[in-house]
Amino acid sequence: MSDRPDKPIYELAVTWILAPIILVFISMIGFSFENAGRNTLLGDAGAGVIADQSSSFAARAQNYAVYLAIVLLMIPMIRIIAGDFRREVLLSLNWGFVVLSALWSQNPYATVQGSMYLALNIVFAFYLLRRFSPNDFMRLLMMAGTIALFSSLFLVVAMPQYGIMGRQWFNTAGWQGIFSQKNILGQAFCWLITPAFFVKLSGQYARILRICYIFLLLFFIAMSRSTGAWIDCVCVVVSILVMKQLSRVSKRDATVLVITGLVLVVVFAMLAVAFRETLLPIFGKDTTLTGRTLIYASVIDSIMKRPWLGYGYMAFWTGLKGESANVVLSTFSGIGYAESGVLELTLGVGLIGLVLFLVLFFRAVGDAVYCLVRKPSPEVMWYTSLLILALVINTESGKLLYIGNFECILEYIVFVALRRERRKLQTQVINEPIAA
Numbered sequence: 283m284s285d286r287p288d289k290p291i292y293e294l295a296v297t298w299i300l301a302p303i304i305l306v307f308i309s310m311i312g313f314s315f316e317n318a319g320r321n322t323l324l325g326d327a328g329a330g331v332i333a334d335q336s337s338s339f340a341a342r343a344q345n346y347a348v349y350l351a352i353v354l355l356m357i358p359m360i361r362i363i364a365g366d367f368r369r370e371v372l373l374s375l376n377w378g379f380v381v382l383s384a385l386w387s388q389n390p391y392a393t394v395q396g397s398m399y400l401a402l403n404i405v406f407a408f409y410l411l412r413r414f415s416p417n418d419f420m421r422l423l424m425m426a427g428t429i430a431l432f433s434s435l436f437l438v439v440a441m442p443q444y445g446i447m448g449r450q451w452f453n454t455a456g457w458q459g460i461f462s463q464k465n466i467l468g469q470a471f472c473w474l475i476t477p478a479f480f481v482k483l484s485g486q487y488a489r490i491l492r493i494c495y496i497f498l499l500l501f502f503i504a505m506s507r508s509t510g511a512w513i514d515c516v517c518v519v520v521s522i523l524v525m526k527q528l529s530r531v532s533k534r535d536a537t538v539l540v541i542t543g544l545v546l547v548v549v550f551a552m553l554a555v556a557f558r559e560t561l562l563p564i565f566g567k568d569t570t571l572t573g574r575t576l577i578y579a580s581v582i583d584s585i586m587k588r589p590w591l592g593y594g595y596m597a598f599w600t601g602l603k604g605e606s607a608n609v610v611l612s613t614f615s616g617i618g619y620a621e622s623g624v625l626e627l628t629l630g631v632g633l634i635g636l637v638l639f640l641v642l643f644f645r646a647v648g649d650a651v652y653c654l655v656r657k658p659s660p661e662v663m664w665y666t667s668l669l670i671l672a673l674v675i676n677t678e679s680g681k682l683l684y685i686g687n688f689e690c691i692l693e694y695i696v697f698v699a700l701r702r703e704r705r706k707l708q709t710q711v712i713n714e715p716i717a718a
Contacts, residue, residue: 296413297422299351304426305460306348307688308470310681312341313460314437314444345686349402356409363408370698372642377404379635380595380683387594388604396596399685407694416661416699420477424495427474431498434459434467456507468503468511469675472518473692475499476667479522480660510678518671525654525663533655573613574621574678580609581620585628592632596685623676627683639682642697643669649700653707662703665696672696 356363367374380397387393410419437445438457447458456464478496483489503515524543528536554561584598584605592598599606599618610617620626628636650666653659658666672693676682684690 296355297425299355300410300422301426301429303348303351304423304688305430306344307686307691308426308430308473309461310466310687312344312462314458314462315441315460316340316344316462349399352402352406352409356405359409359412362412363405366408366412366698367404370701372638372645373404373694373697376635376638376642376683377401379631379638383592383595383597383631383635386591387597389594389597389600392597393594396685400595400683400690403685403687403691404694407691407698410691411695411698416664417482419695420481420661420664421483423474423477424481427471427499428495430460430470430474431495431502434461434502457502457505459502464506465508465510465679468506468508469514469679469689471499471503471506472511472514472671472675473668473689475503475515476518476522476664476671479526479667480664482660510675514671514674517674518667521670522663522667525658525666528654529658529663536655573615576613577609577615577617577621578625580612581622581625581629584609585625585632588632590632590634592628592630592635595630595635595683598629619681621679623680623682623684626681631683643672643693646697646700649704652704653700656707659703662700665700665703668692668696669700 377397377400380400381394384390384393384397414422434445434457437459439445445457445459447456447464456467458464458467461467461470475496478492478499481492483492500515503511524539528539531539585592587605593605598604601607601618602610606618620629624636627639631638646669650662650669653662654666672680672689675689681687681689682693
């Protein structure tokens with residue numbers, strides 16, 4: 283359904299609507315110039331308990347405008363998207379359980395509202411899949427990334443009170459650009475760097491532009507001083523380079539290389555755990571991972587009180603009210619997030635909801651493996667790199683099934699796209715003539 287795949291993406295009128303929408307989703311909780319009050323020690327400490335009242339109206343208006351735009355964009359394709367939703371049974375089942383959690387939620391209104399926004403996230407994912415070819419979608423993300431790059435550079439240079447994170451909580455000042463936190467910038471640019479390795483660009487300057495785009499994103503990730511983003515970036519870039527190399531060798535050699543690589547990963551992981559007290563200070567961390575392990579322990583205690591069904595989707599964090607008060611008080615912080623995508627999802631929908639999501643995720647892993655062993659296309663390798671990045675990010679942060687988060691939308695796109703790629707390959711195998 284893409285309009286002329288060879289046409290420059292900036293010449294498509296819809297991209298100028300979608301690019302800012304994507305940037306809002308990637309920013310997650312608003313832009314740096316909308317949440318300036320949080321760029322202080324006091325603002326950071328209270329962010330999870332008390333909302334930033336000065337920007338609440340602007341944030342709500344921005345939120346409503348984005349979702350209204352999504353609804354208007356999808357109206358001409360509503361029947362097609364509804365059909366896609368019905369066909370994706372596992373994805374629909376995940377969303378259905380989220381809606382069902384309102385029955386036992388400690389805040390039913392928040393759960394119902396959140397589930398409706400989540401439905402729009404899914405709809406948006408289906409819309410992007412239908413509206414753009416994989417290559418056009420990669421170009422769209424690179425366009426959004428370019429806007430984010432130069433906007434962030436402007437704030438860092440001209441308005442550092444917004445562009446550079448000055449919270450004493452983190453000890454060092456990192457670049458946050460247009461994003462409300464340096465870790466968000468680092469993760470956002472990790473997602474946005476991936477298409478540059480696989481997109482097909484035309485023109486005599488395409489190679490130079492690709493190299494400049496990758497270099498600038500890597501530079502910003504480095505300047506964010508976000509240890510998590512550094513690790514995420516290294517993991518995804520290395521995995522991309524490995525996949526590209528494996529696609530050029532025979533299946534036998536690729537199998538040997540994969541097994542060798544997995545063994546090395548396990549060995550390095552064991553060494554990292556064994557020498558963590560020596561390695562962590564190099565990255566500016568202590569054995570508590572800057573307090574994260576304390577948060578994990580407190581969150582797990584809360585999960586164990588309602589392990590199977592959780593507290594309701596988007597219903598756990600209520601500041602100093604309800605069960606979240608125990609986490610806030612035990613960690614002596616204004617935390618409003620479990621610091622782990624897996625733990626955050628389990629708080630909301632319990633172990634049953636987590637298992638439903640993991641079934642969907644590992645089905646996508648199986649689809650990726652099936653496609654990768656059969657001379658993968660650039661888009662299959664791109665989808666696989668996004669799966670790897672989601673896995674890495676959600677070990678120490680990330681947000682699964684989370685509204686207003688482009689990571690969540692990209693995951694839906696990957697789940698559906700990889701299933702379609704596998705079906706396409708299976709159809710080709712069935713239709714291949716049998717050799718005499």
